[in-house]
Amino acid sequence: MIRVVLPHTILSPLFSFMDSAILLENVSKKFKDFVAVDDLSFEVKAGDIYGFLGPNGSGKSTTLRMIMSLIQPSSGSIKLFGSSLAENRSEIMKKIGCIIEKPDFYGYLSAKDNLKLFARAHLLNYSKSQFDDLFSLVGLSGRENDKVKTFSHGMKQRLGLAQALIHEPKLIILDEPNTGLDPQGIIDLRHLIIKLNKERGITILFSSHILSEVQEICTNMVVINKGQVVVQGKVDDLLSHENLTVKLEVVHPKECQQLLSQSKWASVMEVHDEKLFVFNMGKDEIPEMVEFLSQNKISIQRIDYRNQLEDYFLKITQS
C-alpha cells in the first residue's frame, strides 16, 4: 500500500499564504467505542474541485457531516475559509451549500415552498424570476409548484442541488450527488459542477462512488480508509505513474499472440481462453500498441481499460 501522508506541520506553512476553503487538522470522531475518523488532516484549496473518496464505512460521511456541523468532532479542528467552525459557525454556514447523501424535503410542501424556507433561513428575498432561473438551472422548470412527495429520487437530487445553490455559496459539498440520476442527469450535473467552478469560482468537495466522474471532474482528491487519509494530491499527479489493466480481443488471436509474445509487451501480457489478452501498462502505451497491431494487420475487435482511478482506488484501499 502506498500511503502518502505529509504532516501538516510541514504542509500548513506552505499553504498558509494560499486561500484555504477547508482545513481539517487532526480531526477524530469516536462513537462510543467505535473510531469513525482517526486523526484526519487534509486541505481543500479555494477554487478546487476536490474529490473525496473512500470505500463504504471509511468515515467519508462522518467527515462531511463534521464539516457541515451535523456532527461534532471528538478532537481536532476544522477551519473553513480560515475561520474556526466551532467559533464562527453561523457566518461560515452562509458560505456553504451541501447535499449530504439523499436530500430530504418537506413532502407536503411544493418544491418552491421548500426552497423559500431555505432562502428565508438565509435571509434572502428571492424573486419569482430568480426562482425560475434556479429551477431552470437544475432542470426542474415547470415542477416548481408540485409537492415534493410526488418527485422521483432523481428530481429530489436536482432540487437538492438547487437548495445547495440558492444562497450563492462559496463552497459546495456534494456527497454522492449522482445517486438516482439518469445518464443525462449525470452528464448535466458534471457540466454544471464544472461551470460553477469555472464561472463562479465555487470550490467543490465532491464525493462519489462513480470514479469515472471523479476522475473527469476533480482537480485534486483525497482518499480515506478506516478513518485515516491514505493518499491526497492532484489527480493527474497521483495517477500519472499508475498502470492500467487493458483488455484486448482480436479477430485472429493466434497470430496476435505470436506477434505480441515477441514484442516489448510480452512481459506484461496474459492470455485468457486463448482469445482474451490482458495487459498491465501505462495509458500512454495504448495508442502505441494499437498502432503496432494495425501495422501487423491484426484487426482489433475490442479494446478497453478500467478507469485508471478505479484501479488506483482499489489498489490503495485493498492493500
Added chain:
Amino acid sequence: MKEFAAILKNEMIKTIRRPRSFIGFAVISFICLMLQGAFYQDGKEILATVTGQLDNVFSIQGNILNGNLICYIVLQTLIVQMPLLVAFVTGDLISGETASGSIRFLLTTPASRTKIVLAKWLSGLMYTFLLLLVLGIFALFVSRAIFGVGDLMAMNSEGLTVIRADDINWRWGSAFLIAFLSLSVVASLGTMLSTIMDNSITPIVTVMATIIIFTIIGMFDMKSFDLIKPFLFTTHMISWRSLFEDPIPLNTILFSCGVLFLHIIIFLGIAIYYFKRKDITT
C-alpha cells in the same frame, strides 16, 4: 433577531401546513359538537344525576342547562384528550424531521441549534394556542349560542358552586390562560423528547403514556397516592378548575402556575442542552 424571526416563521409555516395539524382541530370541533348535541337532546336527564341528590329537598330555579355549564362539562371531558392532541404534534417537531432526514436541511442553515429548538418550541406553543382557541370558540361561544347564557353550576367532588353569569367571563379568560400554560408543559415535554429520540412515534407515545398514567393516579382517592400527586405535573395542569370555586384558592393556583412554569423551563433547558450536542447521523 431577524434570523430568529425568519426561522420562527419557517417553523410556523411548517406546523400549520402539516396535514396532521388539522387532525387536532377536527377532533376538537367534532367532540364539542357531539357533546352539545347530546346535551341538547338529553341534557335534563344527564343533569338529574347530579341535581337528583338535591331534588328531595330543594327546587332549583333558573336556567341550569346553559352555555356556561355545557362549556364547563366539555372542558372537563377533554382534560386528557387535549394534552394528547398537543403531544401528537409537538412530539414530532424534531424527531419527525430527524426520521425523515429533513433535519439536515434545517441544521445546515446559519441559525444556531438553540434558535432552532426555540423556534420549534414556539411553533408548538402557537399550535397549542390555536387548538385552545378553537376549543374556546366551540366550547364556550357555540354552547352559548345554542343554550344561552346563565349562571354556572360548577361541580366538583365536594359539591356545587354557583357562579353568577356576570362574574364568569373573567374566569373563562383566566382559565384559558392557565390551560395554555398547562398545555405548554405538554408541548415542552414533547419538544424535549423529540430532541432525544430519532423517530416520530416514540416521543408522542411517551408523552401520551406519561399523561395517561399520571391522570389515572390522580383519579384514585387513595391516601398512598396523595403523597405522589403534588409531584405530578398533571396535578397542576387542572388548576384552572379552581377558578370556578368559591372562594378562589388564589395561592394554590399561583403555586400550580409556578410549578408548571418550572416544568417548562426544565424541559426546554434539557431540550436545548441535548440538541446542541446531538450528532445527526441519520
Added chain:
Amino acid sequence: MKNFVLLLFSFISINAFAIDDAKLLIRDLNKKFNQVEDYTARVQMKFNIPGVRMNNMSGNVFFKRPDRFRIRTKGIFFLPKQNPMQNMSAMLLDTSSYTSIISGYELVNGRNCAIVNIIPLKSVNELILGKFWIDVKNPLVLKTQITTKNNGTIETENVYSATSQYTLPDKIIIKVETKKIKMSKMMSVDLNKKAQDKSKLNEVETGTITLSFTDYKINTKFSDSELEKTGE
C-alpha cells in the same frame, strides 16, 4: 272515681279551651292574611347549604292569594321543595281542611307565642304536620315547622319590623335538613384532589336560606303574567 271523673272533665275542658284558643288565634291571623290579595317586593337571598356555594342574589317577589308565589331573578337559586311562603297562608286559610290545637307556649324573640299544631284532615301538598308559633298579642307567625311526606321537615323563622301591619315579614330564615352532596369522579372529573374522609359523607346537615324583603307593594293588582315571566 270522683277524682277520675274530675280529672277527665278537666282534661277535656283544657283541650277544648286549647282548640278554641287555637281557632281564635288562627281566625285573627287569617283576618290579617285576607287583607293582602297580592304583593310584590324586592328580595335579597342568602344561601348556606351544605355542599353548595352560592353568592347572595337579589330579585323580585310576586305573590297572589292564596298560594301563587314567584321569585324572579337572573340566575340559579335554590328554594325548599315545600315552599313555606307558598304554603303558609294557603294552609291556614282553609280552616275546614285541618284541626288545630295549641300544644304549648314559648318565647320567640321576646314574644310570647302559642305553639299551634295543624293536623290536616285531607292531604294538602303531602303535609303531615304543621307547627306554627303565633304571637298571642299581635297575631303573626314567628316560626313554623312543617313536615311533609317526601321532603322531611322545614323550619322557618320570620322576622317582622315594628311597623308591620300585615303578615308580611322583613326576613324569613328557612332551615332544611340535607345530606352532603356526593359527586362521582366521572361527573366532576375532580382529579388529583386528596382522598376524602368518606365517613362524613352521609351525615345529615342543616342548610339555611335567608330571604330579606324590602319595598313591599301591597294589593297593586298586578297582572297574572308577572307570575309567568322570566328574568328580574
